[in-house]
Amino acid sequence: KFVDVYGLRSLFPCFMKTPGKKVKRGGFTELEWVEHVTSIVSHLLRNCSGSQLQRIVNKFVEDDHLKVDRLVELHLYYLGKVREADKEIEEEDEEEDDEGEREERAYMKRLDAGLFTLQRLDYIILSVYTAGISSISERVKQLLNLKGETIEPIREVMNEYVKSLGDGEDNKTNEEKQNIQNMVNQL
Numbered sequence: 001k002f003v004d005v006y007g008l009r010s011l012f013p014c015f016m017k018t019p020g021k022k023v024k025r026g027g028f029t030e031l032e033w034v035e036h037v038t039s040i041v042s043h044l045l046r047n048c049s050g051s052q053l054q055r056i057v058n059k060f061v062e063d064d065h066l067k068v069d070r071l072v073e074l075h076l077y078y079l080g081k082v083r084e085a086d087k088e089i090e091e092e093d094e095e096e097d098d099e100g101e102r103e104e105r106a107y108m109k110r111l112d113a114g115l116f117t118l119q120r121l122d123y124i125i126l127s128v129y130t131a132g133i134s135s136i137s138e139r140v141k142q143l144l145n146l147k148g149e150t151i152e153p154i155r156e157v158m159n160e161y162v163k164s165l166g167d168g169e170d171n172k173t174n175e176e177k178q179n180i181q182n183m184v185n186q187l
Contacts, residue, residue, distance in 0.1 A: 011040060012059055016070055031114070034074060038120040045127040046176075057131045065139045071125055072143040078118035079153055085113035115157075122157045123180070130186045151187050158184050 014037045028036065044056055060067045089106045107115075129137045144150060162177050162184075 042120040042123045078114040081114040126183045
């Protein structure tokens with residue numbers, strides 16, 4: 001229903017530009033703003049189908065793929081933050097706790113550094129990349145190549161996300177895992 005009542009008109013300007021430091025909408029920081037907006041877009045891509053899904057994907061083609069540019073820009077920013085957190089985790093003393101606690105603490109530190117938002121961004125990239133519009137996939141590859149990156153980190157982040165979904169007996173979770181895995185295989 002959100003797509004049908006022209007909610008995309010309000011959402012994508014929010015996606016394209018975070019409010020400045022002078023403007024605090026709802027008291028959110030810029031990072032929280034990006035997290036909320038990317039969560040909304042990723043959930044729309046996950047839960048819409050047919051013409052609604054096509055309308056969302058078409059938003060990424062508008063204005064010479066400007067939204068794809070923003071998506072890749074945000075991906076690279078959050079990827080850098082998570083990589084910094086990974087370096088810090090490697091440098092920490094590993095003798096204190098058992099392996100399980102250490103892994104859990106490392107995962108929480110990565111989430112604090114922006115892993116959650118990176119997963120949402122990469123889900124969006126994956127969804128629009130595999131939507132069948134070749135100009136989007138070409139643009140994503142081109143922008144990543146310009147920055148000396150490849151598509152591989154997206155694949156790694158999404159595989160890690162699939163693992164974090166757990167082994168639940170829930171049909172919806174298994175369907176979600178299968179859907180993401182199919183998209184990863186199309187990269």
